Amino acid sequence: MELQDWDVTCRGLKLSGLTNTAIGDExxxxxxxWLDNSASFVGLMEEGLNLFAxxxxxxxxxxHRVGASYFIxxxxxxxxxxxxxxxxxxxxRFHLIGHSLGAGIAALVAACAPDIQxxxxxxxxxxxxLSTAAEDAPDTLRRALSSQTKPPRxxxxxxxxxxxxxxxxPGISEADARRLVDRVVAGSDEYWFAHDEALKDTSLLRLTEYHVLAFLNQIKCPxxxxxxxxxxxxxxxxxxxxILSIENLQIETLPGKHHVHLEDAEAVAALIRSFQSRVA
Structure with missing residues (x-):
């Protein structure tokens, strides 16, 4: 399998990624x-999924964003x-896949992306x-305003x-961990993770659970x-x-931990392939 870097200029930022395919109709x-990168999907690509990660x-x-927060x-x-x-x-046409933070992003995109199939x-x-109760918003902002970004280790x-x-x-192999590290290492005599340390700061604001449910209710695709x-x-x-807010939802459970798509890429890819074949 041949992996290629791809990039796009977006809102003044250069965004990069990995792909194993060419752009087609779909x-x-x-x-x-959070704190991962596109290499977390290489295992799924090796199992035959054509992705732009x-x-x-x-x-x-x-x-990195300069002078701006990482609000979802x-x-x-x-x-x-x-x-x-x-x-x-x-x-x-698009099929969206998201893990953890990426799942939150993908869900909001599927709910609200205008004129995109x-x-x-x-x-x-x-x-x-993630959500926060409305009454906790002032304390969340207070902690965010007082937090300070630390230099990378x-x-x-x-x-x-x-x-x-x-x-x-927990649960990912040394090989998978090295993939993530190899993509973000910077330095010569010393090394550090290249992700923005500001990602670890307290969020200025989170959506309330009412907001989240309203968004999920707008997801119409399988x-x-x-x-x-x-x-x-x-x-x-x-x-x-x-779960009740998404009208066309299928739920599958696999053995494993939070990075299950790294632990068992074969099983996750099989589920995704079967699911996408039914909605094609």
Missing amino acids: VCLAFHG LDLAGHGRSD LEWVLDAVHVMRELEARGAQ VDSLVLIEGLGP KYPSVDPMVKAVQTTR TLLIKAEDGLAFPEELSKPR
């Missing part, structure tokens, strides 16, 4: 999780601009974006970075939710209303 666009702004080889709606706006550019290059949506370990070599990735992403048995906890008081 494009499958993938959004990774994007490095979200602030991640991987994409530019900014990534949604980026995603729509990217889809517009792919349309200009020949795409007419979204034929299917796959959510891996994520059922919409420096490492003497790549190997301890690989170990750090495995520690924070949707597949892939959950991991030992992945993110889905409290019933939140997950049940979200």
